[in-house]
Amino acid sequence: MLGMKVLVIEDNRELASSIHDFLAAESYICELSHSFGEAYDKLLFFSYDCILLDIMLPDGNGLELLRLIKKEKIQSSILIISARDALDDKVNGLEGGADDYITKPFHLPELHARLRAIYRRKRLEGSHIISFKEITLDTDMLEARVNGVLLDTTKKEFDLLLYFLVNKNRVLSRQAIATHLWGDYTDNLANFDFVYQHVKNLRKKISMVNGTDYIETIYGLGYKFNSSRS
Missing domain, CATH: 1.10.10.10 (Winged helix-like DNA-binding domain superfamily/Winged helix DNA-binding domain)
Structure with missing residues (x-):
């Protein structure tokens, strides 16, 4: 959507690929990272409108990456994705500065709707x-x-x-x-x-x-x- 640039941080390669293909078909510019370290390197050198952040990563915790994103004053919107529908994760993520939270499994059109809502709130003041x-x-x-x-x-x-x-x-x-x-x-x-x-x-x-x-x-x-x- 709108040339919106998204970084998907997700270690499940099949899910990451599905998200990538779906968003690309919706005219997003979508890039993938499958680990904490790979994602952190990308975030230091490139800018993104939104970050899809999985909490469970093979080499680190997504909430720790969220803290680093805020510490580095990276301005990207953040949508947390996680397989665990745990209240603590949701609360910690939102209090840590995330814009929204979605639990696996989810339908890709729902993910798309969440991204559009975040973009409108932050960049277009809620309007299309x-x-x-x-x-x-x-x-x-x-x-x-x-x-x-x-x-x-x-x-x-x-x-x-x-x-x-x-x-x-x-x-x-x-x-x-x-x-x-x-x-x-x-x-x-x-x-x-x-x-x-x-x-x-x-x-x-x-x-x-x-x-x-x-x-x-x-x-x-x-x-x-x-x-x-x-």
Whole structure:
């Protein structure tokens, strides 16, 4: 959903693979870690919108990893998953800073609903509609409108516009944009020229319906959605 980037920390490889395939089909960028150590390394070097955190890991406890996430001030949302429907785990996880808790076995559509709810609460203030002046995005229908006119955006262009809107007035590097929309494999690329092309296409489509070009190029750094432009 929305180019949302998720790290699944789950040692059951079959379950992790099922979650990955389901979320990928829903247009999430989904990555897997099967152990405490592997997950911790990823969290130090990459950023995620949400972390699915299993409590029982082969080389550590998920609640301890949750404490480290908070200690390092990692801003990702956290959904705890566990086979044990134990009240102590739930209480400790939520008091430790997790956003929600789901018990195995669970249906994947339920997991999807929980992720959408967390995203809305934390990033979209509870709504599936996000608006700024003449721009309106419907994150359920994946529709972008400018001055009431439906834009003919690709999925990546929609995600890019949403990423700009929820990060208004922040400078976003081309690498940050690439990683958010395409995943960590972009770290191995020599350049990020494809980001420029997507930004260019989005700007063109907005201007075609007489929308303001809020996307400002910050030379040598990246881009900024400048809300003060008119």
